[in-house]
Amino acid sequence: MAKHIKGAENFxxxxxxxxxxxxxxxEAGKHKLLEKLIALYGEETGHKYYPELExxxxxxxxxxxxxxxxxxxxxxxxxxFTEEDVILITYGDLIISEHDRPLSVMADICKRYFEGVxxxxxxxxxxxxxxxRGFAVMDFEEVDPNxxxxxxxxxxxxxxxxxxxxxxxxxxxxxRWFQEFLNQNPEYRDFFTVFSxxxxxxxxxxxxxxxxxxxxxxxxxxxxxxxxxxxxxxxxDQIDLNYKNPKVLLKMIDIxxxxxxxxxxxxxxDAVTYLWEQLGTSxxxxxxxxxxxxxxxxxxxxxxxxxxxxxxxxxxxxxxxxYFGNGDDEAQMVYNFALPPLVLHTFQxxxxxxLTEWAASIDKISDTATYFNFLDSHDGxxxxxxxxxxxxxxxxxxxxxxxxxxxxxxxxxxxxGTLSPxxxxxxxxxxxxxxxxxxxxxxxxxxxxxxxxxALAFMGVPGVYLHGLLGSKNDAEAVLMExxxxxxxxxxxxxxEILTELENQKSATFRIAFGxxxxxxxRKMERAFHPNSPQKVLPLSEDLFCLLxxxxxxxxxxxxxxxxxxxxxxxxxxxxxxxxxxxxxxxLVSNTTYTSDNGSISLALEPYQVIWLKGINR
Amino acid sequence: xxxxxxxxxxGAVEVIQTPVRFNIEVSEEFRIILKEFVDKGKYxxxxxxxxxxxxxxxxxxxxxxxxxxxxxxxxxxxxAAPKEFVKNLFDVTNLVEILKIFDTVEGAVDSFTAE
Numbered sequence: 001m002a003k004h005i006k007g008a009e010n011f012x013x014x015x016x017x018x019x020x021x022x023x024x025x026x027e028a029g030k031h032k033l034l035e036k037l038i039a040l041y042g043e044e045t046g047h048k049y050y051p052e053l054e055x056x057x058x059x060x061x062x063x064x065x066x067x068x069x070x071x072x073x074x075x076x077x078x079x080x081f082t083e084e085d086v087i088l089i090t091y092g093d094l095i096i097s098e099h100d101r102p103l104s105v106m107a108d109i110c111k112r113y114f115e116g117v118x119x120x121x122x123x124x125x126x127x128x129x130x131x132x133r134g135f136a137v138m139d140f141e142e143v144d145p146n147x148x149x150x151x152x153x154x155x156x157x158x159x160x161x162x163x164x165x166x167x168x169x170x171x172x173x174x175x176r177w178f179q180e181f182l183n184q185n186p187e188y189r190d191f192f193t194v195f196s197x198x199x200x201x202x203x204x205x206x207x208x209x210x211x212x213x214x215x216x217x218x219x220x221x222x223x224x225x226x227x228x229x230x231x232x233x234x235x236x237d238q239i240d241l242n243y244k245n246p247k248v249l250l251k252m253i254d255i256x257x258x259x260x261x262x263x264x265x266x267x268x269x270d271a272v273t274y275l276w277e278q279l280g281t282s283x284x285x286x287x288x289x290x291x292x293x294x295x296x297x298x299x300x301x302x303x304x305x306x307x308x309x310x311x312x313x314x315x316x317x318x319x320x321x322x323y324f325g326n327g328d329d330e331a332q333m334v335y336n337f338a339l340p341p342l343v344l345h346t347f348q349x350x351x352x353x354x355l356t357e358w359a360a361s362i363d364k365i366s367d368t369a370t371y372f373n374f375l376d377s378h379d380g381x382x383x384x385x386x387x388x389x390x391x392x393x394x395x396x397x398x399x400x401x402x403x404x405x406x407x408x409x410x411x412x413x414x415x416x417g418t419l420s421p422x423x424x425x426x427x428x429x430x431x432x433x434x435x436x437x438x439x440x441x442x443x444x445x446x447x448x449x450x451x452x453x454x455a456l457a458f459m460g461v462p463g464v465y466l467h468g469l470l471g472s473k474n475d476a477e478a479v480l481m482e483x484x485x486x487x488x489x490x491x492x493x494x495x496x497e498i499l500t501e502l503e504n505q506k507s508a509t510f511r512i513a514f515g516x517x518x519x520x521x522x523r524k525m526e527r528a529f530h531p532n533s534p535q536k537v538l539p540l541s542e543d544l545f546c547l548l549x550x551x552x553x554x555x556x557x558x559x560x561x562x563x564x565x566x567x568x569x570x571x572x573x574x575x576x577x578x579x580x581x582x583x584x585x586x587x588l589v590s591n592t593t594y595t596s597d598n599g600s601i602s603l604a605l606e607p608y609q610v611i612w613l614k615g616i617n618r
Numbered sequence: 619x620x621x622x623x624x625x626x627x628x629g630a631v632e633v634i635q636t637p638v639r640f641n642i643e644v645s646e647e648f649r650i651i652l653k654e655f656v657d658k659g660k661y662x663x664x665x666x667x668x669x670x671x672x673x674x675x676x677x678x679x680x681x682x683x684x685x686x687x688x689x690x691x692x693x694x695x696x697x698a699a700p701k702e703f704v705k706n707l708f709d710v711t712n713l714v715e716i717l718k719i720f721d722t723v724e725g726a727v728d729s730f731t732a733e
Contacts, residue, residue, distance in 0.1 A: 400686035400716075406679045408711050419715060436649055436683065476675035483710050 011071065012261040016062035023061035025054060029302045036295040040288055041246050049246045056250060057303050060257035075306045077368040080332060083529040086456075086520050087163060087463035088118035089377050091133065092126040092147040094466050097495035103148030105495050107156050113502060115159055117517050122163035122268065122463065124378050126153070129172060131237045133378070133490060134165075135270065136172040140255045150262060157263040163310070164264035168252050169271040170238040173221075178239050184224040190245040193231035193277045201229075201279065210282045211274070212314065212384075212412045212422050233274045233283075243276055243292060253299055260300075266308045266333070269293065272323075273313045285319055293323065293330050308332040310372055314382035314423065317358075317389065327366030336371040336460060337385035341398065343375060344424075345390060347432050347451050348401050350565040352545040355454075358389050359547070360537040362459060370531040371460030375452060376468040379486060380410060380423035381431060395421060402426050405434050406474040408485040425485040427467050428452075429512070430474040441508060443566065443607065445471070449515040450562050450608035456519050457547050457560035457612065459535040464516065467491070470498070471512035522588045522612060527551045528558040538577050543569050544605070548578065557582065559613040563605040575599030582615035620644040621651060626664070626727040633698075633723060635666040640677035648680040652695075656684045661693020664726040668699035678707055682717070694718065698726040 025033070033053060038046030088110070093102035095109055103126070110121060125134030128144045143149050156162060171177055180188040195201055201218060209217055211233055218229045219236040231240040241248050259267060276288040293311065300307050310333040311323040317338040323331045342355045362371070375381075381402075383395055390398070399409045399421045407426030411419040424431065432451050433444040448471060456462050467489050478487040501509035523529045528549040538546035538559075547560040557578065563569050575581055581599035586592070589612050594601055605611060621644075622635040632655055637644055655663055665681055667673075685695050697719040700708065708714040720726040 397686060397690070400689060403682045403716065404684065404686050406675075408713075409716065410712060411715055436646075476679055479711060480675050480678075480707060485710075485712060 011065050011068035012063045012263075013065055014063075016059060018062055020062065020066075023058045023303065025057065025302055029298070030054075032298045033295065033302075036291055036298065037246070039291050040243075040249070040295075045246060049250060052250055053253065053299075056254050056257065057299060060261065061303050063261050072304075072306055077305065078532075080306070080308055080368065081370055081461050081531045083526055083531070083533075084119055084524045085161075085461045085531070086118050086524065087120040087122050087372070087461065088114060088466060088469065089122040089124070089374070089463055090466040091124045091378065091490065091492075092144070093492060094490075095493050095495050095498055101148040101152060102146070103143075103152035103156070107152065107159075109495070109498065110156065111159055113513075117520050118160070118464075120161040120163055120265065121156060122165075122266075123153070123156070125165045125167055125270075127167075130174040131172070132235065133486070135167055136170070136174075136235070136237045137167050138172040138175045140167075140171075141258055153263055161265040162263050163266040163268055164259045164262075165270050166252075166256060166259065166267045167270045168241065168255075169274050170232075170234060170240045173237045173239055175239075182221060182223045187247075191242055191248055192239050193242045193244075195229040198229065205279045207417070208280065208282055210284045210412075210414070212410075214411065214413045214419070231277050234271070240274070240277060243288070249292065249295075253296065256296060256299070257303070260304045260307050264307060266310055267296075268310045268312055269296075269331070270312055272311050273315055285313065285315065285322065290322070290325065290330065294325060297325075297330055297332075310335065313337070314379075314384045316387045317385045320385055321365070324365045324369050327369050332369045333372045333461060334369075336373050336458075337382050338389060339371075339373055339455060339458065340375045340381045340428075341383045341386045341395075341424075342389065343451055343454050344381060344402075344431055345386075345394065345398050346454075346545065346564050347447065348398060351542045352562075352564045353542045354390060354394075355545055356537055356539050356542075359458070359545075360539070362535070362537075364459065364532050364534070367532060371458070372463055373455040373458045373460040374463040374465070375455050376428040376465040376489065377463075378465065378490060380407075380425040380489070381428075382423045383421050384412075384423075399424055402431055405430050406476050407431060408479060408488060410485055425479070425488045427472050427474050427489040428465070429468070429471045435473065445508065445511050445515060446606075446608040447566070448512060449519070450564065450610050452516055453519055453560070453562050453610040454545055456516075456523050457529065457549065457558075457562075459531065459533070459549075461531050462520075462523070464520075465489070469513050469516055470501070470509050519589070519610070519612075526556070526558060526588070526614070528556050528614075536579075538573070540571060540573065540577070541569065543567070544571060546573075554580065555617050557615045557617065558588070559585070559601075559611075559615070561603070561605065561611045561613070563607060563609045566607045568607060569605045571603045571605065573601045573603070578615075580617055582617060585613040585615045588612040588614050620647055622666075623651060626723075627731045631662045631664055631727050631730050632660050633664045633666055633727065635668070636670045636673075636677070638669055638671050640667075640670045640673040640680075642674060642676040645674075645676040645680040648677075649683050652680070652684045656687045659691075661688040661691040662730045663688060663693070663695045664698050664723060664730075665695060666698045666723045666726075667701070667704055668723070670704055671701060673704050673707060678711060678713065682713065685716070694730070696720065696726045696729060698723040 097105045128138040219232040276286045309331045311331040346355045402424040412422035475491040501507045536548040545562045549558045585594040620637045
């Protein structure tokens with residue numbers, strides 16, 4: 001197994017080493033690359049641009065250290081993700097201090113409190129940007145000086161694996177690339193999707209386009225040669241890149257490999273659903289988009305097999321999992337977008353039926369691909385994934401309850417012009433708990449930890465947003481101040497404030513973080529929680545969510561049960577559900593031992609109690 | 619008491635008039651009033667914002683603090699006569715898409731009785 005080696009530097013040299021033999025791509029690799037280029041651009045153009053693609057790969061390869069080349073030879077794709085993988089999601093400046101650069105502050109806090117808990121850090125876009133909190137990148141290859149430098153990123157790399165954002169769908173209107181387009185520099189004229197007149201885009205075309213925004217998809221810009229209409233899926237400051245231009249694709253592959261040189265172990269393909277624009281279609285998850293991701297995957301398989309791709313596609317579940325490709329040729333990890341709204345629905349209604357039904361349909365993807373199980377991130381709780389799982393009314397009810405808890409709702413425009421909820425803007429703590437409810441804080445913490453336990457036990461790799469780890473509440477005032485609903489869960493925290501909370505065992509922050517850390521540490525010790533270990537969902541009760549996880553050899557079994565209600569519950573688990581007779585079980589959470597004469601188990605769960613029963617087949 | 623509360627439409631609709639400054643100092647009381655309405659089975663509520671010049675996030679949050687509870691009982695919380703400042707807040711927060719907003723209290727009350 002070749003995981004990240006703690007204390008190892010980045011394994012890449014800053015300058016290429018051309019004394020070493022140049023990368024040789026085997027015939028199978030060449031065929032895969034060329035096949036994709038031809039499928040995207042046609043026979044002639046595909047062949048024309050192939051040599052440049054090969055050159056980019058060779059240059060990247062020349063940056064690898066000898067140590068890394070040896071390291072990669074030991075790499076086994078099946079163990080890219082293991083039970084030890086738990087990802088902490090954070091902005092580079094979510095914790096700030098007067099005395100140091102935000103990335104340096106983050107490194108200090110992560111090393112001090114989260115080493116041995118999280119092994120991977122997802123630092124949300126840390127590049128210079130002009131809006132959308134980093135997602136309107138002005139320069140893909142620099143670190144925002146307000147956050148720190150590449151040296152700070154390397155410092156984090158010493159202790160953690162790193163996940164970088166590939167914000168490859170669009171670029172800032174303030175970027176040099178777009179400014180050169182406005183100057184009508186021939187090199188950049190085709191970098192964007194441009195129309196000269198509105199007549200080129202019919203109302204029928206516009207109606208077909210599916211987008212998570214209600215703003216105009218076409219934005220006018222004054223250029224050297226007059227006004228041009230430019231494709232802007234997200235905002236007028238986020239200009240879609242034109243992947244129909246092979247030069248754009250090659251440039252982005254170069255940047256992808258630059259990120260790997262700079263320490264990325266996982267690349268998150270942001271908003272990748274919208275990568276290709278094709279008038280007359282919905283412009284979402286087109287075949288060309290999948291081909292482009294597959295090409296990225298081919299590139300990584302050839303020169304950086306240890307690096308994984310994760311797609312972020314807030315779309316209905318069936319479409320979302322198409323980004324796994326055949327399980328071995330597209331993303332290695334996909335955001336499990338259906339999980340957060342289903343867990344939220346479960347806890348809002350104190351009923352696990354819908355979650356249980358859906359979870360029973362989740363199968364292992366392949367030995368090399370798995371789900372990314374998150375409940376919260378820098379964005380809200382996306383609801384598109386459950387469009388075909390929950391009824392319209394159930395989604396609406398869920399949204400209204402989030403509103404009651406002080407959150408907000410973002411809408412998207414459907415093809416017919418109507419609006420439907422796209423995401424719920426809230427912190428996870430406020431989504432699960434009501435601030436003005438007359439109930440003890442302890443119960444709210446138990447409810448919160450219980451909700452999160454589901455993502456920690458579920459098949460896949462879990463991720464926790466920093467505000468989720470700390471149990472932050474909605475920052476509703478920031479929404480008004482910044483005129484952005486997503487600001488509700490993006491509050492920058494003062495280092496001193498966080499340190500005080502984390503050092504005070506009586507604080508809610510400590511109790512929440514500690515409760516989650518305990519579960520994470522248990523998870524990391526258990527092979528049955530390997531992302532691809534078998535999973536069986538037990539439909540034992542609507543009050544409980546029950547998962548059976550097992551090691552591939554079935555020697556170790558974990559029965560993960562979460563009481564999703566505020567009532568005590570009794571449960572008898574018949575041995576037929578377990579599939580084997582185990583006489584002694586130990587709850588890994590409470591360290592309580594349960595014995596059984598006939599293989600069946602009787603349990604009593606307190607409100608929102610989490611039990612992870614481990615049994616060993618002897 | 620910061621709020622004027624009265625019934626309209628022969629007791630079918632509850633009307634609450636909010637103060638000039640609808641902020642964190644007074645929003646808790648508003649939440650309590652709404653909760654009491656819901657606890658008593660009064661689900662048709664009009665929030666009269668005609669006097670409110672300033673509102674913060676706690677005021678906004680208080681308005682929708684029982685929106686699910688009322689709608690799940692065939693009721694609603696409807697807005698009357700918001701000033702420009704408040705309308706802007708509804709825009710920013712998307713509440714404009716969720717709440718039914720009327721120019722007058724009468725219009726809001728009538729919307730219930732017309733159903």
